[in-house]
Amino acid sequence: VMTQSPLSLPVTPGEPASISCRSSQSLLHSNGNNYLDWFLQKPGQSPQLLIYLGSNRASGVPDRFSGSGSGTDFTLKISRVEAEDVGVYYCMEGLQPPFTFGPGTKVDIK
Amino acid sequence: EVQVLESGGGLVQPGGSLTLSCAASGFTFINYYMNWVRQAPGKGLEWVANIKPDGSAKYYVDSVKGRFTISRDNAKNSLYLQMNSLRVEDTAVYYCVGRVTAAAYWGQGTLVTVSS
Numbered sequence: 001v002m003t004q005s006p007l008s009l010p011v012t013p014g015e016p017a018s019i020s021c022r023s024s025q026s027l028l029h030s031n032g033n034n035y036l037d038w039f040l041q042k043p044g045q046s047p048q049l050l051i052y053l054g055s056n057r058a059s060g061v062p063d064r065f066s067g068s069g070s071g072t073d074f075t076l077k078i079s080r081v082e083a084e085d086v087g088v089y090y091c092m093e094g095l096q097p098p099f100t101f102g103p104g105t106k107v108d109i110k
Numbered sequence: 111e112v113q114v115l116e117s118g119g120g121l122v123q124p125g126g127s128l129t130l131s132c133a134a135s136g137f138t139f140i141n142y143y144m145n146w147v148r149q150a151p152g153k154g155l156e157w158v159a160n161i162k163p164d165g166s167a168k169y170y171v172d173s174v175k176g177r178f179t180i181s182r183d184n185a186k187n188s189l190y191l192q193m194n195s196l197r198v199e200d201t202a203v204y205y206c207v208g209r210v211t212a213a214a215y216w217g218q219g220t221l222v223t224v225s226s
Contacts, residue, residue: 037214039155039214041155046205046216046217046218046219047147047155047205047214047216048214048216049213049214052211052212053211056212058212058213058214059212059213088154090154090155092155092157097157097160097169097170098157098169098170098171098172099157099160100157101154101155101156101157102154103154104154104155
């Protein structure tokens, strides 16, 4: 089971933002990787991969996005929110199937 | 340019069947795990099934086991989802997703509506 907090996050452009994701089981593999991804679904669009293996930015993702954590607790941080960052953020565990998404965190502008 | 295009969605009665197709291009299909992910109206994402690059293993969420079958044709760069015994709760946009560790290619989705 994946949980996220908060479920709703009003943000001010230029300010930082943080989303927490917690797994009911450890996502740390024996190979040292944490199998936790972050996706963003912008309004009216398909989801896009932001962060893989807990802390690696996907190609083309701005460096204001960062992921951290290990085991069961993970965090997505946006250093300075921009208007284009609104949408729903999902964490997903990918250790072994069946995979599970978190409930999502809706980020919008105050 | 990467393209992932789902098709086959529509309206079906409870208990009915439907087959979704996904045509992929712009990436090396045979190297990618392929997934189906769905999103019920106004709800979050739910992973449904995936298949290994060579088709040797398939995995499903418990709610669709025994009813849905995922398959792929690497010669055609195509992914399929055979859905039987459909239920009202299967109503959702179904996304085809090509995945390797560092990348995920999503289609625009196809809507499946199960209703009498």
